[in-house]
Amino acid sequence: MKRKQEKTIERWITVGVVAAVFLLWYGITQFGIVSTVLVPTPKAVWNAFLDILQNGYKGYTLWQHLAASMQRLAIAFALVLVTAIPLGLLSGYNSKVRAFFEPIVEFYRPLPPLAYYTILVLWMGIGNVSKIALLFLAGFAPVYIACVSGVVRIREDYINGAKTLGASSRQIFFYVVFPVALSDIFTGVRTALGVEYTTLVAAEMVAAASGIGWLVLDASNYLRSDIIFFGVILMGITGILLDQIIRLAERTIVHWKGKS
Known part of the structure; x- marks a missing residue:
C-alpha cells in the first residue's frame, strides 16, 4: 500500500x-x-506538426521520416542483440575469448561515433549501410561490456554448486550464468539503445535525405525554429517510448528482479 x-x-x-x-x-x-525566431510559441510548434502531418516535409510524409529513422535503428539494434550478447556472455565465461575481443572493444569504445563515421562513409557510401554500421558499432560495446560484467560477477559458489549436482558446462551456462546475467544484459541493452538513438540523429544530420535528424537539420538551414522544436520533441517522445518498451520486456523476462 x-x-x-x-x-x-x-x-x-x-x-x-x-x-x-x-x-x-x-x-x-x-x-x-x-524572440519567436529563436523560441517559437507552443501554438506555432503545434501548427508545424499539423502541417507536416498533412503535407509532409520535403517530399516525405512524417511517417516516412520516422520510419526511415526507425528502420536504421531497428536493423542495427537487432544485429547488436544477436552478436554482442552471445560474444559478451562467452567472453565473460571464457577468459581466452575475452582476451581476444576485449582489446578491440576497449580501443574503439571511447571514440566518438562520428569520429569514425567518415571512414565508414568512405568505405560504404552515404546510404543506409554506413549508418547501420555506425549504429551497430555504437551499440555493440555497451551490450558486450554489460554481458561480460554480468557473467564475471556471478558468485563462484553458484557454479560450484551446479557442478556438484552434476550439471554440465552447457547446463551451467544456460541455467546459472545466463539467468543471473540477465539483469546486466538489459542494463546494457537500454544503454545501447540510447547511444544508438543519439548516434542515429547525428548520422542523419551528417549525410541523409530523410529521417527525423535530417528534418531538424534541414529546418535549421531556413531558421524554421517551429519545425526544429517539433523534431526535438518528437525525438524525445520516441526515445522515451523505445526505452519503455525495453523496460517492459525487462519486467516481463527478469520478473524476479528486486524481489527477495
Missing part, C-alpha cells in the same frame, strides 16, 4: 515538472522575453 502511494506521488511529480516546463515555455513566448 505504501509503495502504491509513493508511485502515485512520483507520477504527480513527473506531471508537475512537465507542466512547469510547458508553462515556462509559454510564458517566455507570451511576454516576448525571447
